[in-house]
Amino acid sequence: MTTDRKNDWGTLIRPEMLPDSLSRPVVTPLSPSVVYASLTPDELDSQYEGRAQGYTYAREGHPNADVLAARIDAMEGCDGGLITGSGMAAVTAVLMGVLKAGDHMIGSDQLYGRSLRLMRDDLPRLGIATSLADPCDVDAMRAAIRPETRMILIEVVSNPTLRVADMAGIAALACEAGLLLVVDNTFTTPRGFRPFDHGADIVLHSVTKLLAGHSDVTLGWVCARDDALQKQIYDFAVTTGLTPSPFDCWLAERGLHTFGLRFDRAEMTAAALADALAGMAGVKRVLYPTRTDHPDAARAAELLGTRGCNMVSFEVEGGRAAANALTEAARGVAFAPTLGDVGTTLSHPASSSHRGLSAEAREALGMSEGFFRVSVGLEEPDALIAEFTRAVAASQAV
Numbered sequence: 577m578t579t580d581r582k583n584d585w586g587t588l589i590r591p592e593m594l595p596d597s598l599s600r601p602v603v604t605p606l607s608p609s610v611v612y613a614s615l616t617p618d619e620l621d622s623q624y625e626g627r628a629q630g631y632t633y634a635r636e637g638h639p640n641a642d643v644l645a646a647r648i649d650a651m652e653g654c655d656g657g658l659i660t661g662s663g664m665a666a667v668t669a670v671l672m673g674v675l676k677a678g679d680h681m682i683g684s685d686q687l688y689g690r691s692l693r694l695m696r697d698d699l700p701r702l703g704i705a706t707s708l709a710d711p712c713d714v715d716a717m718r719a720a721i722r723p724e725t726r727m728i729l730i731e732v733v734s735n736p737t738l739r740v741a742d743m744a745g746i747a748a749l750a751c752e753a754g755l756l757l758v759v760d761n762t763f764t765t766p767r768g769f770r771p772f773d774h775g776a777d778i779v780l781h782s783v784t785k786l787l788a789g790h791s792d793v794t795l796g797w798v799c800a801r802d803d804a805l806q807k808q809i810y811d812f813a814v815t816t817g818l819t820p821s822p823f824d825c826w827l828a829e830r831g832l833h834t835f836g837l838r839f840d841r842a843e844m845t846a847a848a849l850a851d852a853l854a855g856m857a858g859v860k861r862v863l864y865p866t867r868t869d870h871p872d873a874a875r876a877a878e879l880l881g882t883r884g885c886n887m888v889s890f891e892v893e894g895g896r897a898a899a900n901a902l903t904e905a906a907r908g909v910a911f912a913p914t915l916g917d918v919g920t921t922l923s924h925p926a927s928s929s930h931r932g933l934s935a936e937a938r939e940a941l942g943m944s945e946g947f948f949r950v951s952v953g954l955e956e957p958d959a960l961i962a963e964f965t966r967a968v969a970a971s972q973a974v
């Protein structure tokens with residue numbers, strides 16, 4: 577049972593006692609070890625100096641994170657990606673790991689709420705100036721550039737109004753002005769869109785959402801095209817402890833095996849649900865990227881092709897009372913502010929993600945009390961459409 581490298585420290589608490597096996601497991605083993613023991617200081621040197629591959633301490637990296645990162649790297653068409661403890665940890669690692677006091681960055685005005693908050697409340701406190709601009713309007717982006725601007729952060733499809741960014745225009749602008757273009761690809765996923773093929777310098781994800789897909793882990797991923805930049809992001813993440821748990825990485829890898837199947841199925845159902853909603857009495861408008869009545873239909877077709885992704889937004893007539901009746905009647909759908917789960921979830925921006933805004937400001941963004949965002953899951957399409965038919969009818973009966 578012992579090999580040369582195994583010890584016979586019979587009196588020690590942790591002798592090495594894994595049974596030998598000529599065959600190997602087909603499932604990635606879960607490696608919760610925080611520390612890794614080396615044989616000699618020379619071996620440790622060779623690891624630290626990059627002459628040998630090995631782990632030392634889990635905050636700096638562990639096998640489950642590396643296996644998961646390599647899978648997402650392959651999907652995004654890059655290598656050397658880093659798994660972080662959440663999607664926001666990935667956003668933070670990029671913004672705080674790359675920018676310094678005196679720099680300025682521009683964000684899309686429709687970013688994920690916490691990304692906006694990091695830009696509004698935290699970066700300025702550290703001497704990093706920020707501005708917001710509409711990602712559908714490249715001239716507005718250009719107008720926001722200052723001499724000290726270093727970075728632009730966008731999402732390709734915005735939450736919750738599903739606007740499609742002018743990716744080509746922004747990529748050309750970033751290139752011309754020498755700015756780093758960072759794309760949060762959580763909504764579109766690499767199955768819908770691969771930002772590195774369209775000029776992105778850094779791509780990041782909330783793995784929590786569609787990639788892991790089961791609402792049971794919180795994780796992120798980030799990769800920079802440039803190795804030195806990726807090293808800078810990695811060092812910041814390790815120093816500040818934005819580390820993922822091995823068990824979460826293991827679960828996310830398990831979820832990722834079915835990601836393609838889940839995404840295609842949810843997308844097909846989302847397209848059918850969007851069309852069904854558009855025909856229901858009391859529905860004022862439906863937003864779905866492949867529908868010809870989408871405000872950015874031409875750009876969506878150019879960037880996403882026939883991919884519409886799994887998110888649908890719609891607006892019903894009536895105020896809060898109609899909204900209450902709708903969620904109450906949609907008992908089979910979780911009214912919960914997340915996305916990308918195997919089950920369909922319904923969110924109401926006016927009472928959740930955008931509750932901080934005044935009613936007028938929300939109205940200007942097209943998010944009235946009757947506005948909903950649906951993250952479509954894996955239910956039978958007909959059953960889901962029947963659920964929404966009932967719920968919309970209930971909302972109009974009040």
Ligand SMILES: *Cc1c(COP(=O)(O)O)cnc(C)c1O
Binds near residue numbers: 731760763781782
């Ligand atoms: C959820 C989300 C995040 C944050 O991810 P967490 O894993 O919740 O920290 C960032 N960007 C987008 C677009 C998201 O949907």
